[in-house]
Amino acid sequence: MSVSSRATLPLLVALLFCAGGLPSSLFAGGSGEVEQTVPLGGFGPAQTQAIPVAGFDDLGGTRTLTQVTLLLNNTLFAGYTTTGSGVAVTVFTQLSIDISFGGLLIETETGFSFTEPNAGPPLAADLLDIDEGVGVVVDPAALAAWTGAGTIALPVFSELINQESPPGVIGYGVSPLVDLTLTYSWSEVVEPPFERGNVNLDGSLNIADAIFLLNGLFSGGPVPSCLDAADANDDGAIDIADGVAILNSLFGTAGPLPPPNDCGIDPTPDALDCAGASSCP
Numbered sequence: 001m002s003v004s005s006r007a008t009l010p011l012l013v014a015l016l017f018c019a020g021g022l023p024s025s026l027f028a029g030g031s032g033e034v035e036q037t038v039p040l041g042g043f044g045p046a047q048t049q050a051i052p053v054a055g056f057d058d059l060g061g062t063r064t065l066t067q068v069t070l071l072l073n074n075t076l077f078a079g080y081t082t083t084g085s086g087v088a089v090t091v092f093t094q095l096s097i098d099i100s101f102g103g104l105l106i107e108t109e110t111g112f113s114f115t116e117p118n119a120g121p122p123l124a125a126d127l128l129d130i131d132e133g134v135g136v137v138v139d140p141a142a143l144a145a146w147t148g149a150g151t152i153a154l155p156v157f158s159e160l161i162n163q164e165s166p167p168g169v170i171g172y173g174v175s176p177l178v179d180l181t182l183t184y185s186w187s188e189v190v191e192p193p194f195e196r197g198n199v200n201l202d203g204s205l206n207i208a209d210a211i212f213l214l215n216g217l218f219s220g221g222p223v224p225s226c227l228d229a230a231d232a233n234d235d236g237a238i239d240i241a242d243g244v245a246i247l248n249s250l251f252g253t254a255g256p257l258p259p260p261n262d263c264g265i266d267p268t269p270d271a272l273d274c275a276g277a278s279s280c281p
Contacts, residue, residue, distance in 0.1 A: 032056075034182040043095065043160035043176050050153035056184060057149045063186045065140035065147065070101050072133030073179040074108035080172040081124045082116060089116045090165045095176050098157040102138035102146070111161075116170055135183075154180075191273065193263040193280040197232045197246050199224050201279040205257075210246040217243070226274040228266050234258035236270035 034054045041049055056065060074097045094111035110129040146152050156178070164172050199209040213230055215221030217240060224230035224238070232242035232249075234257075248254035259267060263280035266272075 030188070031183065031185040033184075035180070037177065037179055040156065040158055040176075040178060043158055046157070046159040048155050048157045051156050051180075052151040053146075053154045053180070053182065055146050055148055055150045055152050056143070056186070058147050058186075059188075063188045065143060066185050066187050068102065068138040068140060068143060068146075068182065068184045069135040070099065070104065070106060070133070070138060071135040071181040071183070072097065072099055072106050072108055073177075073181075074110050074131045074133070075177040075179070076110035076112075076127075076129045077175040077177070078112055078127040078173065079125065080116070080170040082118045082120075082122050082170055084118065084120055084122045085169070086117075086119050087166065087169050089118055089169045089172070090114075090163075091116065091172055092161070092163045093174055094159075094161045095174075096157070096159045097178050099133070099180070100155050100157075102142040104136055104138050104142075106133040106136065108133045110176075118170060135181075156180075191265050192226075192278050193265060194226050194229045194260065194274045194278045195263055195280060196229060196234070196257045196260055197249065198279050199226075199230045199232075199246075201225060201229070203279045205246070205250070207247070207250060210243045210250075213238075213246070214240070214243045226278050227272040228274045229278070231270070231272050232257050234266075234268050236268070236272060238272070 040051075056063075058064070074095060076093070076095045078093060080091075092111070092113045094109065096107070096109050098105060098107045108131040110131045112127050112129060116125075158176075158178075160174070160176065162174060164170075195203075195205070197205045197209055200212040202208065209232075212221065213224065213232075216223055217238075227238060230238050230242060233245040235241070245254065245257060249257050263278075
C-alpha cells in the first residue's frame with residue numbers, strides 16, 4: 001500500500017491495520033456443467049479416440065477451479081429375435097469404456113453372456129446393461145490444460161467384443177451409448193464497487209469529503225473505510241493531493257474525478273481497495 005510521507009502517523013498505522021485485518025476483496029463463486037453424449041467414431045477393436053470437450057473459461061485468470069467431478073455412463077442395448085429352430089445360440093458381449101482425465105482413470109464395463117435355446121414360438125427380446133463410473137473429484141492442479149476458453153481433447157478408450165455362436169441364427173445386435181458429464185465449481189475475486197471521492201460514504205461528493213480526508217491525514221481523524229474512494233486522483237496513494245483533487249473538481253476547473261464517478265469498479269490496478277465499507281449497494 002502506498003501512503004504519502006505527508007500523512008500523520010495515526011493514519012499510517014490505521015491504514016496498515018486495515019490492510020492486514022480485512023480481506024482485500026470479496027469472493028464469489030459459481031458452478032457449471034459440461035454434458036454430452038460422447039460421439040465415438042465406432043465400436044469394435046481396442047482403440048483410443050480424442051473427444052473434444054468444452055474447456056473451463058477462467059475469464060482471463062479471474063476465476064479459479066475449486067472442484068471438478070467426472071461422471072461416465074456406459075450403456076449397452078441389445079436385441080434379438082428367436083426362430084424356434086431349436087438351434088441354441090451362445091452370446092458373449094462386452095463393452096469397455098475408459099477415460100483418463102486430470103491424472104484420473106475411470107473404467108466402465110457392460111455386457112451380456114447367455115445361451116438362447118431358440119426353441120418354441122419365435123419371440124423378440126431386448127437387453128440393457130448400464131455401468132456408471134463413479135464421479136470422482138479431480139485435482140484442479142492437474143487440469144491446467146482444461147483451464148481457459150476453448151476445448152480439450154479427452155482420450156476415451158473403447159473396446160467392443162461381440163461373439164455369437166453360431167452366428168446369424170437369431171439376428172443378435174448391439175447398440176452402445178456413452179454419456180460423459182463434467183461438473184465443476186469455481187471461485188472468483190470480485191472488487192466491491194465504490195464512488196471516487198465519496199470519502200465519508202454519505203452517497204454524494206461535496207466539500208465534506210475533502211474535510212474528512214484531510215482531517216484523517218493531519219488531525220487524527222478516522223481512517224476512510226473505502227481507500228479506493230479516498231484515492232481521489234487515482235494515483236494509488238492516499239495523501240493531500242487527493243483532498244486538493246476533490247476541491248478542484250468541486251470549485252475549480254479540473255472537471256470530474258477519475259472514474260468511477262458513480263458506483264463502479266476501479267479501472268486502475270493498485271494496492272488500494274474498498275474492503276471496509278462503501279456507499280454503493
